[in-house]
Amino acid sequence: DSVFANIAQGPEDPILGVTVAYNKDTSPNKLNLGVGAYRTEEGKPLVLNVVRKAEKLLVNDQSRVKEYLPITGLADFNKCSAKLIFGADSPAIQENRVTTVQSLSGTGSLRVGAEFLAKHYHQRTIYIPRPTWGNHPKVFSIAGLAVEYYRYYEPNTRGLDFQGLLEDLKSAPAGAIVLLHACAHNPTGVDPTLEQWEQIRQLMRSQGLLPFFDSAYQGFASGSLDADAQPIRLFVADGGECFAAQSYAKNMGLYGERVGALSIVCKSADVASRVESQLKLVIRPMYSNPPIHGPSIVATILKDRDMYNEWTVELKAMADRIITMRQQLFDALTAKGTPGDWSHIIKQIGMFTFTGLNSEQVAFMTKEYHVYMTSDGRISMAGLSSRTVPHLADAIHAAVT
Numbered sequence: 001d002s003v004f005a006n007i008a009q010g011p012e013d014p015i016l017g018v019t020v021a022y023n024k025d026t027s028p029n030k031l032n033l034g035v036g037a038y039r040t041e042e043g044k045p046l047v048l049n050v051v052r053k054a055e056k057l058l059v060n061d062q063s064r065v066k067e068y069l070p071i072t073g074l075a076d077f078n079k080c081s082a083k084l085i086f087g088a089d090s091p092a093i094q095e096n097r098v099t100t101v102q103s104l105s106g107t108g109s110l111r112v113g114a115e116f117l118a119k120h121y122h123q124r125t126i127y128i129p130r131p132t133w134g135n136h137p138k139v140f141s142i143a144g145l146a147v148e149y150y151r152y153y154e155p156n157t158r159g160l161d162f163q164g165l166l167e168d169l170k171s172a173p174a175g176a177i178v179l180l181h182a183c184a185h186n187p188t189g190v191d192p193t194l195e196q197w198e199q200i201r202q203l204m205r206s207q208g209l210l211p212f213f214d215s216a217y218q219g220f221a222s223g224s225l226d227a228d229a230q231p232i233r234l235f236v237a238d239g240g241e242c243f244a245a246q247s248y249a250k251n252m253g254l255y256g257e258r259v260g261a262l263s264i265v266c267k268s269a270d271v272a273s274r275v276e277s278q279l280k281l282v283i284r285p286m287y288s289n290p291p292i293h294g295p296s297i298v299a300t301i302l303k304d305r306d307m308y309n310e311w312t313v314e315l316k317a318m319a320d321r322i323i324t325m326r327q328q329l330f331d332a333l334t335a336k337g338t339p340g341d342w343s344h345i346i347k348q349i350g351m352f353t354f355t356g357l358n359s360e361q362v363a364f365m366t367k368e369y370h371v372y373m374t375s376d377g378r379i380s381m382a383g384l385s386s387r388t389v390p391h392l393a394d395a396i397h398a399a400v401t
């Protein structure tokens with residue numbers, strides 16, 4: 001008998017499991033709005049032209065070898081990543097108060113940050129928004145942090161519960177870590193305004209709470225890399241500490257290359273350098289050092305003005321297509337006279353719309369219309385096209401009437 005004979009069947013990941021179910025469906029009308037990956041108007045995955053261009057340069061460069069990177073990753077990539085998120089002229093970078101390490105996309109960056117905090121930070125409690133990306137509680141608790149929630153979403157308005165958020169952060173213990181979605185909150189698509197961010201910053205600084213930003217969608221929310229980084233830059237501008245986990249999965253379409261970075265902004269260069277030495281001790285026993293291909297693509301693009309500009313144009317086109325899909329879905333429901341207020345579809349931003357549909361309605365849409373999405377009613381707008389909007393509108397209409 002196998003030594004694993006009694007092992008229990010594990011549950012499917014709630015987000016990735018949607019695609020597993022979708023793949024089994026044989027209907028020609030099936031629609032996958034579960035996974036958060038960009039699709040073209042034709043429903044195809046997209047490799048950016050500028051990425052193809054960078055890859056050609058890399059492949060043709062005979063001087064490039066496949067040696068291991070340092071534990072902290074590709075130095076050029078780390079430098080460019082810090083500038084991208086904190087701003088090219090960020091005083092914190094100029095004062096060498098920022099340590100940046102390359103990690104395995106957004107998830108790996110969050111995990112390295114979590115492991116570092118569990119080992120070296122005195123307050124091992126992290127507050128995450130309710131709701132949040134389903135992997136957040138697991139990443140932080142498995143690293144040894146206690147996970148608590150702060151109010152974020154108000155179902156009645158399908159907007160931000162700003163008072164609840166402030167109250168919950170006010171009653172958090174001094175020093176607690178607070179996870180903040182930098183922009184395009186997943187799954188709700190609801191972000192604080194800049195004025196609200198400023199209030200959050202003031203409250204957090206006065207309570208001594210430690211900000212940990214998850215930036216998985218820079219450029220994807222508004223189409224502007226700078227605008228989407230504003231909340232983080234507000235926090236860094238006050239001179240205080242700040243964590244930022246960056247992912248290039250969405251904004252450069254590098255999903256499977258697993259390219260990301262963790263930056264820790266410290267109060268002095270001396271502290272930053274000791275923090276980095278400890279990050280290396282966290283990373284070494286996890287995976288020794290990160291992969292080389294993905295960050296080389298990113299560094300090639302970010303270091304070249306023309307390629308950088310080309311990237312921003314392609315990124316804006318992706319963001320604009322998503323915004324167009326929002327409008328088309330809203331218009332389709334309005335034209336059908338579907339009961340209810342659907343204005344949140346055009347108010348929310350980023351990759352997802354939090355439709356407000358409940359799990360029974362979602363199950364109905366999957367069964368009757370072959371529309372796949374997470375059971376919380378989140379749909380990926382990037383998975384929609386002009387061709388499929390009417391089918392989704394039919395499904396929603398039938399689910400709510």
Ligand code: PMP
Pocket residue numbers: 036104105106107108133181186214216247248249255260
């Ligand atoms: N944070 C959030 C909020 C996300 O939505 C995602 C991707 N779904 C990630 C982090 C991490 O993604 P990745 O590891 O692919 O960069």
